Amino acid sequence: EVQLVESGGGLVQPGGSLRLSCAASGFTISSYWMHWVRQAPGKGLVWVSRINGDGSTTNYADSVKGRFTISRDNAKNTLYLQMNSLRAEDTALYYCANYGLGVPLWGQGTLVTVSS
C-alpha cells in the first residue's frame, strides 16, 4: 500500500526550530517531486515547498523562504522540512504530498504549534 506518514510536529516557542519528516512506503520517492502543504487552524490549504527527485531543485512559498529548508533522504525514502525562526503564523497542520503517482497522495499531517 502506498502511503505517506508525517511526524515531528509539536509545540515550539517563537524563534525556535523543528524538523518534520515524511516517511514514504509502497513507492520510491527518488522518482518524484515531493511537496509540503500546510493548513492553519480554520484556514485554507497553502502550498509550502517542493523538491525534485534527486534533491537538486527546490522551491518555496514566499512566506517561508529563507526560514524553511526542504530536503530528502532517498536511501531512507523520507522527505524532510527543516523549519527555523518559527513564527506564530506558522502554526498549522503540515502535510506531505505526491502528485506523480497518477493518483495524488497525501499523508495525515503533523501539527506544528508556535506559541510561548
Next chain:
Amino acid sequence: DIVMTQSPDSLAVSLGERATINCKSSQSVLNTSTNKNCLVWYQQKPGQPPKLLIYWASTRESGVPDRFSGSGSGTDFTLTISSLQAEDVAVYYCQQYYSAPLTFGQGTKVEIK
C-alpha cells in the same frame, strides 16, 4: 502563480438535491502532452485531513460514491454532487498541480438547507 477561484463560497442544498461547485483557474491547467487537466477536488470535514475525491479533473478516486463527479477542461471546472447526503456536509477545495506553486481554491462550504 495560477490563481484558483471557487464559487460560491458557501451553499445550502436540500437533502437529495444537486450541489454544484465551480472552480476557475487564471490560466489553463491542461497538460497538452498527456491531454489531462491537472486539477483535483478534495473534501474536508472538521478535524480531518482533506480527502481526495476527483483527480485529472474528472477521475473519481477509488471508493468515492458515484454521486460525486467532476467535469471541465482548461480553466473552468465543476464538482457536482448529484444527490446531497447528510455526510456530504464539508468544505470542498479545488487545486491545480499543473505548475508550482501548487495553488488551491479558497474552499466552498456545503451545508444542508
